[in-house]
Amino acid sequence: MASGQSNADLDFSLLYSVKPGNGTPLSGVIDRCWQLGDKNPIAFIHDVGAGGVSNAFPELVNDGGRGGKVELPACARRRAGLQGPLAIWSDESQDLYVMAVAREDYGRV
Secondary structure, three states: OOOOOOOOOOOOOOOOOOOOOOOOOOHHHHHHHHOOHHHOOEEEEEEEOOOOHHHHHHHHHHHOOOOOOOOHHHOOOOOOOOOOHHHHHHOOEEEEEEEEEOHHHOOOO
């Protein structure tokens, strides 16, 4: 399909839907955490861009040297009507993130 040619049901031209400069609900949390320097509770953060959670979660558990379990129904979705494991696993959204935080830092975050 050529760029810009699509229909409402299969919009392959959609790459990024967040309006620049708006930030995300998480951006304030991220800003405050990194400003803590050595006391930053975020051990790992990855946007759910290219590849969706199929890319972000494996990188999170690999880089963290840990195993992991992904509960796909609990994953945030860019599009409200998104259903099914494959659709959720591959949903790309630069305005969503996965984060690793130590259990003892949950309260601070």
